[in-house]
Amino acid sequence: MNLKITRRDFLNGVLLGAGALLLELPAPLRLSAQTKPKDGFSGVGDYASSNGNTSEVIRVFQAIEHGNYRSLKREISDTGELYDLVIVGGGLSGLGAAFEFNKASLKQAKCLILDNHPIFGGAAKRNEFIVQGERLIGPQASNAFGIIDRPGIPGYDIYTELGIPTEFDYGELASGLKPLDFDTTNFGYRLWFDSKNIGHYYAGQEQGTPDKWVAGFWEKELAGTPYSEKARKDFLRWRNIADRQYEGEDYGRWLDSMTYKDYLEKILRLDPEITRYADPVLASVVGLGCDVISAYAARQVSMPGFPEFQGHRSLRNSHWHSFPGGNDGFSRYFIKALIPEAIEGGTSFADIHNGRVRFPALDQEGNKVRLRLGSSVIQVEHDDRSAPGKSATVIYMKDRKLYRLNARSVVMACGSRLSRKVVSDLPAGHAEAYSRFHVSPILVANVALTNWRFLYHLGFTACKWVTGFGFGCNIRKPMLVGNYRPPLDPDKPIVLTFYISFHQPGLSIEEQGESGRKKLLGTSFTEFEFLIVKQMKQLFSEAGFDTEKDVAGIILNRWTYAYVNPQPGFYFGKDGKPALRDIIRKPFGRIAFAHAELNGHQHWVGAVDEGRRAAKQAMVVL
Numbered sequence: 136m137n138l139k140i141t142r143r144d145f146l147n148g149v150l151l152g153a154g155a156l157l158l159e160l161p162a163p164l165r166l167s168a169q170t171k172p173k174d175g176f177s178g179v180g181d182y183a184s185s186n187g188n189t190s191e192v193i194r195v196f197q198a199i200e201h202g203n204y205r206s207l208k209r210e211i212s213d214t215g216e217l218y219d220l221v222i223v224g225g226g227l228s229g230l231g232a233a234f235e236f237n238k239a240s241l242k243q244a245k246c247l248i249l250d251n252h253p254i255f256g257g258a259a260k261r262n263e264f265i266v267q268g269e270r271l272i273g274p275q276a277s278n279a280f281g282i283i284d285r286p287g288i289p290g291y292d293i294y295t296e297l298g299i300p301t302e303f304d305y306g307e308l309a310s311g312l313k314p315l316d317f318d319t320t321n322f323g324y325r326l327w328f329d330s331k332n333i334g335h336y337y338a339g340q341e342q343g344t345p346d347k348w349v350a351g352f353w354e355k356e357l358a359g360t361p362y363s364e365k366a367r368k369d370f371l372r373w374r375n376i377a378d379r380q381y382e383g384e385d386y387g388r389w390l391d392s393m394t395y396k397d398y399l400e401k402i403l404r405l406d407p408e409i410t411r412y413a414d415p416v417l418a419s420v421v422g423l424g425c426d427v428i429s430a431y432a433a434r435q436v437s438m439p440g441f442p443e444f445q446g447h448r449s450l451r452n453s454h455w456h457s458f459p460g461g462n463d464g465f466s467r468y469f470i471k472a473l474i475p476e477a478i479e480g481g482t483s484f485a486d487i488h489n490g491r492v493r494f495p496a497l498d499q500e501g502n503k504v505r506l507r508l509g510s511s512v513i514q515v516e517h518d519d520r521s522a523p524g525k526s527a528t529v530i531y532m533k534d535r536k537l538y539r540l541n542a543r544s545v546v547m548a549c550g551s552r553l554s555r556k557v558v559s560d561l562p563a564g565h566a567e568a569y570s571r572f573h574v575s576p577i578l579v580a581n582v583a584l585t586n587w588r589f590l591y592h593l594g595f596t597a598c599k600w601v602t603g604f605g606f607g608c609n610i611r612k613p614m615l616v617g618n619y620r621p622p623l624d625p626d627k628p629i630v631l632t633f634y635i636s637f638h639q640p641g642l643s644i645e646e647q648g649e650s651g652r653k654k655l656l657g658t659s660f661t662e663f664e665f666l667i668v669k670q671m672k673q674l675f676s677e678a679g680f681d682t683e684k685d686v687a688g689i690i691l692n693r694w695t696y697a698y699v700n701p702q703p704g705f706y707f708g709k710d711g712k713p714a715l716r717d718i719i720r721k722p723f724g725r726i727a728f729a730h731a732e733l734n735g736h737q738h739w740v741g742a743v744d745e746g747r748r749a750a751k752q753a754m755v756v757l
Contacts, residue, residue, distance in 0.1 A: 176660075178583075178690050180263035181492040182460075185253040187275060187579070187692035192251050193656065195511040195532060196695075199556050204513045204530075211530060211537040218247045219757055220750070221529050221542035223512045223557075225250030226257020227277070227462070227739055228729045229548035230469035231746030232753075233504050234293070237473055240754060246504045247540070249531050251511040251549075254492065255470055257731075258694060259739070261460025264583040266628035266687045269621055273581035273630040274461025275692040279320040280739055281455055290740035293747075297468040300484050303456055304615040306623035317596045317612035317623075320457040321632045333609075334595035336674055337361055338602050346673075350594060366406040373399070373409050374439045388707040391431035395438065398430035403440060413438060415606035418636035421736055422575035422698030427644040429735075432701040436736045459614050462739050464488060470497075473504045485617025509533055515545055516559040517724050527725050544753035548729040548746055550574065550696050551719070558726060565728075568718040572732065575648040576655045577697040578635040580667055582608075583687040584628060589680040591625035598674060604666040605635040628687065633667065644702055655693050664689050699732035706735055720748070727752040 177183045188196075198204060220236050222229045225248050236246045254260065258276035265271075283294040284301040308315065316332040335349040337360065349359045353374065357367040380402050381389045390398070395417065399405045413433075414424035420436045421428055434441045458464030464487075471478050471487050476496040480486030497506040514530040518541075526541045547554040555561065555569035587610055590596060597609030610629050613621045621629070637651025667689060668682055708714040716733040729749030734741030 176688055176690060178263045178688070179265055180261075182254055182261050182263060182275070182463075185260060186262065186690055188695050189252065191509075192511070193695060195251065195513070196553065199511075199513055199553070207514065207530065207537070209537055211539050214538050214540045216247070216540040217526070217542070218540065219244040219543045220246045220546065220753055221527075221540070221544075222246065222248045222546045222548050222746075222750075223515065223529075223553075224248075224257065224547070224549035224729075225252070225255040225506055225508070226548065226731065227259055227465060227469075227742040228731045228746035228749075229257070229546070230255070230466060230473070231293070231743030232546045232548055232729055232750040233473055233746075234469055234743075235747040235750035236754065237504050239751070240757070242503075244503065244757070247542075248504065248506040249510040249512050249529070250506060250508055253509055255497070255506060255508070256463055256466035258697065259462035259466045260692075261463045262581045262630075262690045262692070263460075264581075264628075264630070264688060264690075266583050266585060269628045270619065271583055271621055271628055271630050272459035272619070273632055273690075274321060274457065274463070274579070275581075276461065276577070276579050276694055276697065277463075277737075277739065278457050278461035279455050280457070280462065280465075283740075290743070293740075293743055297465075297472060298482065299464070299468060306613040306615055306621065308623055312591075312625070313594070315591070315594070315596050318455075318609055319612050319614070320455050321461075321609060321611065321634060332595055333597040333599060334593060335360065336598060336600040338600070338673070348593065348595075362408055363406070366408040369406040369409055370412070373403065373405055374444075376403070376440055376444075377442050379442050387431055390434055391429050391705065391707045392703055392709075393430050394426055394703060395428050395430045395433040395440075396425035398433070399425065399440060405440075411601075414638060414640060415636060418575075418638040419577070419606070419634045420698075421700060422577065422636065422638070423644065423647055423700045424636075424638040424640050426640045427573075427647065427700060427702055429701045429703045429705055431706050432736055457611065457614070458488065459616065459619065465739050465743075470506075474499075474502055474506065477506075483617075485619075488616045489619055507533070510538075512549070512553075512557055513537075514557050514559060515547070515726060517726075543725065544756050545726045546729050546746070546749045546753050547726060548749065551699065551730050551732050552696050554728060554730070558723070562723055564718050565721075565723060568715045571715055573644045573648055573700045573702065574696040574732070575698050575700050576637055576651045576693070576695050578633075578637075578655060578663070579692040579694070580633040580635065580663070581690045581692075582631040582633070582667065582671075583689070584610075584631055584685055585687050586626045586685060587629050587631070588625045589675045589678040589685065592678045593675070600670075600674065603673060604670045605633045608633045644700055648700065652695055655695060660691060663691055698737060699730075699735065701735040722749075722752045725753070725756050 177186045222232050229248055233246055233248055260275040262273045262275055282301050283290045331351055331354055335352045338346050357370055396410050399410050410425045417428060418424045421432055467487050474496060477493050478487060478490040479493060480490040510531045510533045512531045516528050518526050526543050527545050529542055530539050551569055551572045552574055599607040608631055610631050613623055637654055639647050639650060706714055719728050727749035729746045731737045731742035733745050
């Protein structure tokens with residue numbers, strides 16, 4: 136990793152950003168031969184051309200943002216197509232909408248999904264590596280699910296209809312090796328609040344003060360950490376609090392009236408160190424930190440400080456899982472149900488997970504549901520603009536050419552930032568509500584390791600730090616699926632995953648999102664790689680980590696509008712006004728809205744439910 140990269144490779148790794156001075160920084164050479172797309176090194180397999188938001192996706196979106204397509208003077212080709220339903224977005228919301236349409240509509244009804252990425256799934260995609268002959272898979276973003284195996288649990292119907300397993304096999308360490316506690320996800324709260332094999336790293340606070348690792352953070356009641364005695368006591372109270380702080384019947388609305396920071400520091404009267412510790416953890420789930428996120432959102436994503444958390448007790452009884460590629464397992468199950476020929480093999484879990492994608496089958500004439508990839512929608516408009524008529528017109532760009540088709544109904548299952556720009560003549564209420572949706576980015580970095588002996592030496596499978604690049608990383612216990620059986624051995628390859636947010640406490644919620652996007656897009660692949668490797672050297676060098684020997688490659692997944700940031704009032708409304716999401720859930724003529732963001736804290740069940748709800752609304756007008 137010490138060779139110079141070419142000018143071409145450098146430019147391919149930059150998303151309209153600066154960084155020319157970094158031409159001398161190292162590049163991931165071992166995997167570079169596998170593929171070199173525009174957005175940096177991307178591994179192998181069907182997902183190699185689609186890591187996060189690709190430069191082409193970003194280019195078209197920025198043009199839409201700047202109004203470049205408002206006049207539409209360029210030549211538009213009419214496809215002559217008319218669909219009963221057009222769905223904008225092929226993520227889990229869009230696939231959920233298509234699933235509902237497929238099940239509830241007439242046999243002859245037709246649906247088209249338009250997705251702007253090179254492969255379906257939205258944020259529920261995978262990265263794949265080949266390292267020393269081993270195939271390794273990591274999540275691009277969307278991650279973690281609980282088994283839904285009995286009626287009454289949200290998502291039970293769709294989980295069972297798709298035929299998703301309720302039992303999974305995982306790799307185990309060989310006998311003779313010291314036991315280690317692994318998380319099975321990259322978002323498992325047990326990882327940060329209950330694992331004995333997570334190491335907390337503290338850089339020297341003053342000159343001459345050595346850096347130190349602290350193991351058993353919670354079990355040893357923060358012994359060895361640099362926190363004050365008061366802060367240590369407050370950490371433990373935060374984690375184990377059992378009392379509700381408000382007895383009114385409108386408990387949720389009360390929590391939604393304040394930020395999580397205010398709840399921690401003004402209601403619980405905890406030391407500000409707790410807020411600083413929680414900031415990156417919360418930001419990795421809802422995009423930004425405690426100073427701008429609703430306390431209700433923090434409770435919904437199981438942050439401590441609420442009686443529902445119940446300290447380590449609830450965590451040890453939880454059963455969170457992650458498919459090897461994160462929630463790509465769900466997107467693949469949907470595609471197999473909607474277009475069976477689109478994934479080779481049968482309907483077994485192993486076939487759906489491991490089968491290659493047959494791309495031509497996705498947009499094949501005769502399918503009840505078709506999926507057209509690489510298609511960026513730039514305008515959705517009712518045919519009769521004065522009063523929604525009998526159909527809508529959808530204009531999209533594919534291969535830098537514009538096309539027009541017609542739809543009897545439309546579901547906008549893309550992000551709120553796109554919908555508010557491309558849907559013509561939005562009602563004033565929708566436009567005003569959209570203006571108060573704040574969205575922030577995240578970077579997910581998957582580092583392919585030739586071995587993880589340095590982590591084994593430390594006795595850690597996950598790490599958290601206070602200063603530096605990012606805040607934490609972990610390796611997962613690998614889920615075994617059919618012939619996908621990666622080893623769990625300190626001397627064998629594995630994927631180390633970083634979730635890197637761009638929260639900046641002290642700035643407004645809108646400023647944090649915009650500033651974070653500038654950093655995400657204005658930082659070259661090479662510079663991000665340098666920062667990741669630098670952080671790993673600081674953490675692991677003394678344990679034997681060697682960049683040249685241990686790092687096989689790095690894949691970056693840049694998500695520019697990854698998370699809606701639910702500020703106070705997002706869930707229940709504010710100042711007598713309805714909640715923003717309730718306004719957007721109302722259809723506009725033949726157009727319904729199904730963003731995963733409407734759930735507030737985004738997860739696969741909420742995303743699918745929003746899609747199904749919007750599809751039902753859309754089908755009313757058919």
